[in-house]
Amino acid sequence: MSNMPDFSVHKPTNMIYKGVAGTGKTYRLLQIAKHYTDYLPKVNNEDLLVQLLQDFSWREVLCLIFLDMHNKKKDLLKVPEIVSHEFFSAKAAQNARDKNLNSTAWLELRRHSPTNSKTVTYKNRSSQAYFDKDHSGAWYLLPESMDFLTELSQQLAEFQQAQRDNNINQEHHFSQQRFSMVSFHQAYGYEEFVEGLRPVMAASSTPQHSQPQMSYAIVDGAFLKLCQRAASDPEQRYALLIDEINRANVSRVFGELLSLIEPDKRDGMANAMTVNLAYSGRAFSVPANVDIYATMNTQDHSLAPLDMALRRRFRFVDCPPQPELLPVISINAGLEPANEAESIDLAKVLMGLNNRITQTLGAEAQLGHAFLWSVYSLAELQTVLIEQIIPQLAQAAGGQVSVLQYILKDEQQPMQAQFIQDSQMLINHDSSNKRDSQNNITAQNPLFVGHGSLLGQPMAAESYNINTDLIAKTGAFIKAIVYQRLYP
Incomplete structure (x- = not known):
């Protein structure tokens, strides 16, 4: 992705991505987060099995098989079942054995059978018995041998837990x-970011007071916690990712840390600084292995302005709309565009809209490419226009019909092909029956009618309607040419 930081540089990075809504600023943060993520290595269950069995004798492997099958509620095993078990097969593979495996199992089972067995005859028995056989020819683990298998049983449990953990890791990454x-938001403050007093509920220490008691304690905030982790792990880089940094009063949020985040004032740097935190009084400095990345929506004029001191401490990276990322869609859903007359180039749609938005409302009112990012059909384009783009433009334009119609190139179009219709002209143009029909359609959803307001925001005295044919996805709006006129 363009404008991504150089992660090979091991010095503090402070960076703000700024741009209008829908230009992928938050997406950039998510991509940056991947560079500060350590994915657990993938381990094959076969490798875990090799680690388990590599130092075991055949007798221990047999005991392990009986313990495993006991956990599965099966205590009687015949030799073919034993030989086909994954533990036996894995041990044979380790020893490069593929012949006479049944004989190997028979030999070990008989060697470790009790001298008083009524079903097993063998001369060279081991001093310790583990297995015996019933009259059906099925072998079992002697109950008294369990006392000698505590460690082996624990190793089996640890192996099975490791398998479960590994499977979960593979599934959930x-x-x-x-x-x-x-x-950040308007109410976000120093207490959430650095440290602050927070209520703590604790159980009463006396029988007379059974209700939990509330007290206050100094609690570390998000940035302080991250810095503590980074300080204890200096060989790794850590990152704080701030979405919408200009939505909060940044001087109040950072407090005395505003000076400490400068790269040359980090702990261990040439001009390192230490301050005493406001609540705890602890001495604190920002580790040099902490990077800070943030986003800023340049359309947010109503929010607190970005502190000039913060501008000196961050690199600012512009994130303009990227129409070149958008596809060409067909008016026939699911089909590749057969020719230009049946296709809509979303890149040209966005460029045309933004050219006219810049002329009338200024560059900071432009639309980002994310508005059209998930559009792959005509129906999706119509929905985005109705539910997102037109309401966004109406709010930016204060509901001025003339501005909206200029942006959408409606001025010279017949009323039935206009995206935005002047309500008064529509009344004058239509017959009373048609007027009633349109009122019934638009009245069903107040989002589609701009009579002095849109979603509770004050509008100009002018009023507008979104064309009911666009809402119904019929009429002129099933043709590509209507959308092609939005091109530059």
């Missing part, structure tokens, strides 16, 4: 994260 991600 378990990993160790060396990052923390937070989203």
Whole structure:
């Protein structure tokens, strides 16, 4: 991805990705997070089996098989079952054996049978018996031998747990994260970010007071916790990822840490600084192996402005819309565009809209490519226009019909082909029956009608309608040419 940091550089990085909504800023943070993630190595269960059996004798392997089958509620085993067990097969493979395996099993079973066995005759018995055979020819583990198999049983349990853990890791891709991600908002403060007083419920220490008692304790915030982890692991890099950094009062959130995050003032650097934290009074400095990445939506004029001091401490990276990432779609869902007349180039749609948005509302009102990122059919394009793009433009334009119609190139179009219709002109144009029909359709969903407001936001005195044919996905809006006119 373009504008990604150089992760091979081992010095502190402070970076803010800024741009309009829908330009992939948060996506960049998620991609950066992957570079601060240690994925657990994949281990084959066969490798775990090799590790388990490599130092075991044939007698121990047989005992292991009986213990394993006992856990599966089967205590009587005939030789073919024993030889086909994965433990026996794996041990044979380790010893490069593929012949006379039944004989090997018979020999070990008889060698470790009791002298008073009524079913097994053998001269050179071992001093310790583990197995015996019933009259059906099925072998079993002697109950009294269990006292000698405690360690082996524990090794089997650890192996089976390792297998379960490994299977879970393979399925869920378990990993160790060396990052923390937070989203700033207007109420986010120093207490959540660095440290603050928090209520703590504790059980009463006296029988007379059975209700939990509430007290207050100093609790570490997200950044402080991350720094503590980084300080104890100096060979690895850690990252703080902040989404929408300008939504909070950054001076209040960072507090005395605002100076400490500068690369040259980190712990161990040339101009290292240490401060005493506001609540605990602890001496603290930011580790040099902590990187900070953030996003900033440049459309958010109503929110707290970014502190100029923060601008000096971060590199700013512009994230413009990238229409070149968007596909060409067909008006026939699921089919490749047969020719230009049946296709809609979403890159050209976005470029055309943004050109006219920039002319009328300014560059900071542009649409990001993410608005059209998941569009692969005409129906999806129609839905995005109705539910996202037009409401976004209406809010940016304050509901001014003339501006909306200019952006959507509606001015010279017949009313039936206009994306946005002037409500008054529509009333004058339509017959009363048609007027009533359209009112019934649009009244079903107030999102589609801009009579002085949109989603609770104040609008200009002008009012507009989204074309009911666009809402119904009929009429002129089933043709590619209607959308092609949005091109530059």
